[in-house]
Amino acid sequence: MTTRREAWPPGTPAWADITVPDLAVARAFYGPLLGWQFEVGGPETGYYTQAYVGDRRVVGIGEPMSDDPAPPPAWCVYLASDDLVATVAAVAEAGGKEVVPAMPILDFGSMAIVVDTAGAVFGIWEAASHTGWDVTDEPGSMVWCEVLVHDQPAAVAFYQQVFGYDVEDLGAPGFTYATLSLDGHPAAGIGGYGPQAGTDAPAAWTIYFAVTDTDASAAQVSELGGTVVSPPTDSTFGRMAIVSGPFGEVFALISPVGAT
Known part of the structure; x- marks a missing residue:
């Protein structure tokens, strides 16, 4: 097992989250199945909860933050980066595309959502105070x-x-x-x-x-x-x-x- 509180090395899976239509339903499913406890974010983070194993965070689950139609729910894996802008540029140079532009998330870090040349969607996470999952x-x-x-x-x-x-x-x-x-x-x-x-x-x-x-x-x-x-x-x-x-x-x- 691994407990880690530092940022993950670039290219390493560092976080995963999912947007669902109903947080209560998601908690009722994943809590018993995987033994997760949940911490619900305040208004500044939107309708978002982090799941924990003990005191170590493992994933995030959120609801749509606007009335725009949300894509079908799917787990998004985030690969770590120590330079988000450079990594997004490298994705484009390799033939991929940016889906959600790079943006800061409060003081937690910065993220972007991209798609590879095969059409698979993944995220990129540059850590600040939020280093990703604490346990694997x-x-x-x-x-x-x-x-x-x-x-x-x-x-x-x-x-x-x-x-x-x-x-x-x-x-x-x-x-x-x-x-x-x-x-x-x-x-x-x-x-x-x-x-x-x-x-x-x-x-x-x-x-x-x-x-x-x-x-x-x-x-x-x-x-x-x-x-x-x-x-x-x-x-x-x-x-x-x-x-x-x-x-x-x-x-x-x-x-x-x-x-x-």
């Missing part, structure tokens, strides 16, 4: 993030150009996957959709949350109003399931190998 790799917290695309080599080239990752190919016949590492530490993964996914499957980032018992947690997803998209299966890294929350947002659950 234990139940209720993020344990892995990955992006799935149709043209995996092109996506690898994009992320490598923007963040300078080292790439390790883990592919095998019928399986296209690579890890993106920084200073020898795996940061994220990039996978290629297989033919069974169909050409309409959207490129997207997925966040994996650690649980102690994937089968029990997957069953609880259904009880709490979510859906099991892909039932629990064993993998090299642990027993995992793909699920969706009460608003259709997709994420993964995994009980990692060797977890206690």
